[in-house]
Amino acid sequence: SPQIKLAVIPGDGIGPEVVAEAVKVLGAATASEDVSFDLTWFSLGATRFLETGDVLTDEDLGSIAGHDAILLGAVGGTPGDPRLKDANIERGLLLKLRFSLDHYVNLRPSVLFPGVQSPLAAPGNVDFVVVREGTEGPYVGNGGAIRQGTAHEVANEVSVNTAFGVERVVRHAFAVAQARPGKHLTLVHKTNVLVFAGSLWQRVVASVAAEFPEVAVDYLHVDAATIFLVTNPSRFDVIVTDNLFGDILTDLAAAISGGIGLAASGNINPEGRFPSMFEPVHGSAPDIAGKQLADPTAAILSVALLLDHLGLADASTRVSAAVTADIAARDRTPRSTSEVGDAIVTRLTDKGLQ
Numbered sequence: 001s002p003q004i005k006l007a008v009i010p011g012d013g014i015g016p017e018v019v020a021e022a023v024k025v026l027g028a029a030t031a032s033e034d035v036s037f038d039l040t041w042f043s044l045g046a047t048r049f050l051e052t053g054d055v056l057t058d059e060d061l062g063s064i065a066g067h068d069a070i071l072l073g074a075v076g077g078t079p080g081d082p083r084l085k086d087a088n089i090e091r092g093l094l095l096k097l098r099f100s101l102d103h104y105v106n107l108r109p110s111v112l113f114p115g116v117q118s119p120l121a122a123p124g125n126v127d128f129v130v131v132r133e134g135t136e137g138p139y140v141g142n143g144g145a146i147r148q149g150t151a152h153e154v155a156n157e158v159s160v161n162t163a164f165g166v167e168r169v170v171r172h173a174f175a176v177a178q179a180r181p182g183k184h185l186t187l188v189h190k191t192n193v194l195v196f197a198g199s200l201w202q203r204v205v206a207s208v209a210a211e212f213p214e215v216a217v218d219y220l221h222v223d224a225a226t227i228f229l230v231t232n233p234s235r236f237d238v239i240v241t242d243n244l245f246g247d248i249l250t251d252l253a254a255a256i257s258g259g260i261g262l263a264a265s266g267n268i269n270p271e272g273r274f275p276s277m278f279e280p281v282h283g284s285a286p287d288i289a290g291k292q293l294a295d296p297t298a299a300i301l302s303v304a305l306l307l308d309h310l311g312l313a314d315a316s317t318r319v320s321a322a323v324t325a326d327i328a329a330r331d332r333t334p335r336s337t338s339e340v341g342d343a344i345v346t347r348l349t350d351k352g353l354q
């Protein structure tokens with residue numbers, strides 16, 4: 001049977017705890033499929049840096065790039081830890097993977113599952129997906145400081161937007177919208193202030209729209225988008241936006257749809273030239289790490305995205321269904337990270353419980 005080479009990066013904090021459950025679910029969901037997963041575990045993150053001084057070696061990057069897909073937990077230490085000051089794990093590891101493996105589509109679905117309490121009084125039907133650009137914007141590291149440490153310091157952080165980069169992610173977002181019943185795409189930007197980038201994004205959306213006549217398009221400034229995400233999230237179907245706006249909006253999106261413990265994501269290289277990487281939206285949560293308090297659902301739903309990406313649509317659907325059923329049955333009884341994973345595995349293996 002075909003073998004899928006999966007690179008697994010548990011990372012720091014709650015990363016290893018949630019990845020352990022995601023891997024259990026992956027096994028249970030694919031047991032009946034004609035594929036086998038060959039896992040390579042990579043010890044990367046703040047813990048590895050503190051032990052060896054390595055953030056991401058060329059050897060590790062080369063090895064990861066040779067896999068079919070990547071599952072990542074979370075990386076990063078406690079914000080402000082002085083021992084990590086020079087490491088910049090987020091940039092040197094996570095962003096380096098996204099940039100090197102050309103993950104230009106950062107796919108972040110938001111669904112309010114039945115039974116989940118939203119902090120919104122009347123959330124309505126929350127079911128949208130943010131297509132966040134993943135390789136450009138202010139994330140490129142095109143910055144610098146002069147007179148650093150003086151009263152006259154100037155710190156620049158330049159947002160890079162290329163016609164090529166914007167067009168490919170916008171076209172992908174249109175295709176995502178075309179495939180959904182809503183067929184609606186919202187461009188989110190800040191064209192009233194960021195005039196050059198904003199103009200590029202708007203012109204690209206207008207021209208690609210001609211290829212997708214069935215998709216309705218509208219535009220919101222990012223500040224207004226945060227209002228509507230809270231007051232009327234059901235107005236959204238697909239959002240396309242730049243790297244930084246997408247980062248901020250997807251934490252808000254997670255909060256309104258039941259919390260960061262449920263938010264999954266895929267860092268996609270659509271052409272498959274490089275392995276795509278699936279990870280929860282949340283970080284390493286140092287405040288709850290090592291206590292089996294983390295919700296592994298976001299990591300498990302990231303496995304559903306991974307399976308779908310690999311063309312294992314049935315297995316993906318089974319994971320989503322098992323998670324949906326588990327969520328619907330949740331009450332106030334506290335469960336450990338592994339109890340949540342086990343309950344979802346039970347639903348996958350015991351048809352009677354589904």
Ligand code: NAD
Nearest residue numbers: 074075076077079090261281282283284285287288294295
């Ligand atoms: P965070 O997402 O780690 O935590 C924010 C809050 O959400 C915390 O109170 C945490 O306990 C809670 N939380 C997060 N995931 C949870 C889960 N699965 N179940 C229950 N509660 C959960 O964000 P932060 O505190 O800003 O960042 C911590 C570290 O993680 C930093 O080093 C940051 O750079 C890094 N980070 C990494 C990634 C990633 O690897 N993709 C993403 C975001 C942040």
Ligand code: IPM
Nearest residue numbers: 076090091094095247281283
């Ligand atoms: C995320 C994280 C990362 C980002 C950080 C840790 C670099 O917040 O995946 O949302 O900003 O993209």
Ligand code: MN
Nearest residue numbers: 247248251281
């Ligand atoms: Mn983020």
